[in-house]
Amino acid sequence: MPSITSLLSYAAITLLASSHLSAATPVPMCKLVVRETPALPTTGSGTQLPAVSAGLHLKFVTLGRGVQNYTCAGGSGTPTAVGAIADIFDITALAQLSPTSAAFTGLPAAAAYLTIPGVQQLLNTRMPGGNTATIIGKHFFNSAGVPTFDLSARGKKLLSKLVGKVPAPATADVGPAGTGAVPWLKLDDAGGSAGLKEVYRVYTAGGNAPASCSGQAAVSVEYAAMYWFYG
Template sequence: MMNWLILLPLFVLSTNASFSNWGLSSVLPSILKHLPVANCNISALSLPSCSLPAPTAGLHLQYVTLGRGTQNYTCSSSSSSATPVAVGATAILFDASCVASLDTTILHNLPDLLKRVPLSGAEITTQLLDWLTGQTMKLGKHFFTAEGAPFFDLRHAGANDDFARAAKVAQVDAPAQFALGETRDVAWLQLKGVEGGIKEVYRVQTAGGGPPATCEGMPSSFTVDYAAEYWFYA
């Protein structure tokens, strides 16, 4: 029974499910107070198999998170001769350690579900789960600095040096699995920390976030929803 209960908070988050619709409104608080939904042991986990370089020897996995946010783009014109230019991203980072330690196959399917949840719904649901469980599922945030550097801030629930101003080291295309009419998945990345206690970051199992092929009919700036796993090493 405990196995599926560990997944319940992420199920609620990924589907924006209503407690009352499932008849759980009266029992969830008492269940969740005793349920591990964050800060589970991830020491035995390995990065998903891919052609990115392996984590540097001597580093240890610190966090496994699910990121939900937007990839941001600009267009110089709205014609088919122009192509979108990536100008950064923003995302909320949620603790995925418990579902990852339970079953990584389930974890790898969550980004595709999470990208369908409105950003406001994801934040509200997480705040509710934090209150119900007394644990913290929102670990931090991802954004780009004014200088264009990717930044990961995990100090919300971690140590003072749990952050990284990072630089991209390698990237590979995401597996081609998008459906007709859906956005393409952004690339999988390896990044190195150039400032902060986090030394390497991997973005894998991406869902959405890719731009259209051209700027035809697009505004000068726009965003595309995405979700992904982020693995942090130090």
């Protein structure tokens, strides 16, 4: 029967041979995908939106596609904003991978001209690593007129109030109606929210009111924008 010493010697030789073999044999390496926490965009000039509140962190980057709604008393005069409704797509994975690329920043300008199925197809051609851009909720104004973001697929909700507004950049897409891009906004928690504290509306495309209602009691204007949620 071999001694303990001889067994240990054999094990050492085997280990040494294995290490030389490993060193000489190329080992395929997986490509490392680096993800980052993207920085909140700015309009590039002039007054900017208030900074993210201390202690909050980015939760979701999303794309909203819908309409901005306006009304005119008696069908004439200047349209008055009465809310919006939009589907919300989760595009966080793309924001983490390429937050400054045209494929990312140009999404609202492209989405404003597409139907919801078209937006889904567009996003899925740009999302990285087999990720899909799913609809995770809706943006709407509730019965009390409060801007609401119900991200039911993520178990989050933000009932919000406006705390900051700046004009969209002059280069922002005017949208299908040609009326111009709605302003960039910061909205904070108005109470009754769940898991979210702030949201920024940025990279807007379309949605501005027409100059007049042209005999219509109400007008809906197509728009798209990104919504960055913090909590």
